[in-house]
Amino acid sequence: MSDPGHENLPDSPPPAGPPAETTGAEPAGGHPHWFDDEAGPVVRPYAMTRGRTRHAAQHRLDLIALVVAEPAADDPVWDLTLSPEHAHILELCRERPQSVAELAAELDLAIGVVRVLIGDLVDDALVHVNRPVPPAELPDESILREVIDGLRAL
Amino acid sequence: MAFGRSSRTGAMHAVSPVEPLTLKILVAGGFGAGKTTLVSAVSEIRPLRTEETLSEPGAGVDDTGGVEGKSTTTVAMDFGRITLREDLVLYLFGTPGQDRFWFLWDELSQGSLGAVVLADTRRLADCFAAVDYFERRGLPFLVAVNCFDGAERHPVVTIREALDLDPEVPVLLCDARDRESVKDVLVGVVEHAMSLARARRAGLTAGA
Numbered sequence: 001m002s003d004p005g006h007e008n009l010p011d012s013p014p015p016a017g018p019p020a021e022t023t024g025a026e027p028a029g030g031h032p033h034w035f036d037d038e039a040g041p042v043v044r045p046y047a048m049t050r051g052r053t054r055h056a057a058q059h060r061l062d063l064i065a066l067v068v069a070e071p072a073a074d075d076p077v078w079d080l081t082l083s084p085e086h087a088h089i090l091e092l093c094r095e096r097p098q099s100v101a102e103l104a105a106e107l108d109l110a111i112g113v114v115r116v117l118i119g120d121l122v123d124d125a126l127v128h129v130n131r132p133v134p135p136a137e138l139p140d141e142s143i144l145r146e147v148i149d150g151l152r153a154l
Numbered sequence: 155m156a157f158g159r160s161s162r163t164g165a166m167h168a169v170s171p172v173e174p175l176t177l178k179i180l181v182a183g184g185f186g187a188g189k190t191t192l193v194s195a196v197s198e199i200r201p202l203r204t205e206e207t208l209s210e211p212g213a214g215v216d217d218t219g220g221v222e223g224k225s226t227t228t229v230a231m232d233f234g235r236i237t238l239r240e241d242l243v244l245y246l247f248g249t250p251g252q253d254r255f256w257f258l259w260d261e262l263s264q265g266s267l268g269a270v271v272l273a274d275t276r277r278l279a280d281c282f283a284a285v286d287y288f289e290r291r292g293l294p295f296l297v298a299v300n301c302f303d304g305a306e307r308h309p310v311v312t313i314r315e316a317l318d319l320d321p322e323v324p325v326l327l328c329d330a331r332d333r334e335s336v337k338d339v340l341v342g343v344v345e346h347a348m349s350l351a352r353a354r355r356a357g358l359t360a361g362a
Contacts, residue, residue, distance in 0.1 A: 062265060063204075063233075064176040064245050097173055099245065101233055105202035112206065132176045132265055139177065139267075143242075144348045147177065147267070150238025151341050154196065154333075 046113060048085055053112060055119025063101040063111065066130040067118055069093040073126040085109070085117055093127055174237075178245040179343055180262055182288070183272030184280025188300045188330035189248040190232045192272060195336040197234025197246065204231050206258060231258070244340075249284070259287060268294035268347040270339055272330065275299060275308050278316055285317055294347035296324040298339045322350075 046053055073094055079087050088107055092098050098106075104114040121127045138144070181189045193201045232248040247262050263269070269288050273281045281297070288295040299313055310325045319325065324346055329335045 063247070063262070064178050064265075066173060066176055068173055099176060099235075099243075101204050101231075101245065101247075102202065102235070104204040105233075110205050130173050130176075132178075138347060138351045139175075141348060141351070143175070143177075144267070144344055144351075146242060147238060147244060148341050148344050148348075150242060150244075151236070151337050151344070154236065154238075154337055 046116075048083065048109075049113055049116040052116050055116045061100050061115050061118060061129060062132055064099045064132050066097040066099055066132075067093050067103060067121075067127050068097045068130055069127055070125055078126065086121060089114070089117060089121060090126060097130070172241050174239075174241045174243045176243050176245060178247055178262075178266045179340060180247050180249055180259075180266050180269040180293075181272060182249045182259075182269055182281070182284035182295075183300075184274060184277055184284075187272045187274045187277075187280065188302075189272055192270070192298075192300075192328075192330040192336050192339075193232055193234040193246045193248055195331055195333045196236055196340065198237060199235050201232045201234045201248075204233065206231070231262070246340075256287065263288075263291060263293050266293065268296075268343040270343055271295055271297045273297050273299045273313065273317070274302065275313065276302070278313070282317070285319070289320070294343065294350045296326060296339070296342050296346055298326050298328045298330075298342075300330045301327055322346075 067089070069090060073090050078090055082090065085107060089098075089103055092103060092106055100111065100114060100118065103118070104111045107114060109117075118127065118129065122129060181192055183189050190201055231250055234246045236244045236246070238244055247266075249259055249262060269284075271281050271284045271288065285295075285297070297313070297317060297319065299308070299310075301307065307327075310327065314323075314325050324342055326339055326342055328339050
């Protein structure tokens with residue numbers, strides 16, 4: 001691969017993305033970035049979302065929205081092909097449905113980041129999200145009664 | 155099924171997990187009022203901490219010299235979980251204490267059953283802001299006075315006056331470390347939410 005005439009540069013690790021050297025097919029002066037201008041200044045926690053701060057599928061997932069693994073998520077291939085963070089989310093959700101807040105705490109990631117990662121898994125049809133009771137709408141009185149009974153029985 | 159080749163699939167879904175209904179109650183109050191203690195007293199998990207990364211809203215408040223447009227302040231929120239039944243799970247969220255993180259409260263209060271305002275009689279003024287917030291949003295809340303050891307016991311009526319509460323807002327004395335006491339507080343919030351909802355429905359019917 002590498003040009004035998006060149007010494008390896010000792011202090012620069014190989015770039016994670018596409019090689020910096022242009023191959024001629026790329027526009028002069030620039031090489032593709034893993035984030036685009038839309039991303040604005042890069043904020044480190046969002047590096048693992050490739051600069052994305054929102055996701056088309058997320059619809060601002062509530063903190064207590066439950067993420068449920070789909071049957072397809074059982075395939076062990078996902079542990080090998082997904083990013084470690086995506087795989088971790090999937091692993092937790094396979095055990096039992098997890099709220100967005102629990103996933104963020106478990107992965108020790110900002111909620112905004114976790115929302116984007118969950119959105120990716122929704123796109124891949126590996127999980128679905130159960131939305132809680134719609135805001136501005138109190139649940140049925142029967143449910144409130146069940147909550148009271150449940151609390152008393154603790 | 156495209157991915158149905160795994161033999162684990164069948165076994166896993168024979169005991170298909172139920173997808174519970176999730177509900178939340180907020181726990182607000184000043185710094186050191188005992189919010190995390192209250193959550194710990196009833197939560198089945200050690201209170202977990204989530205962080206939200208702030209972007210634009212923090213700008214102009216935080217000194218972000220050199221980082222235009224976005225700042226990376228994080229706000230922590232503690233929360234706990236109570237599985238009431240296999241299909242009914244209640245989450246408790248401690249709200250971030252600092253006033254300038256209130257935009258997060260909007261998200262937290264969306265869809266929540268109600269709120270506990272935890273008051274420390276030594277610093278009653280610390281919970282004014284929370285009372286004000288929930289009043290404005292019309293979110294059902296009650297005031298739970300955390301009776302710290304050694305703190306002077308004020309009669310409920312004095313606290314009610316000091317906080318200038320509407321007469322229907324319940325005020326309870328509690329011990330945030332005590333599970334039974336915290337259960338009573340949470341039951342109080344849900345009962346209050348229920349009676350407000352009932353009154354609202356009655357009002358709508360009467361108005362129509």
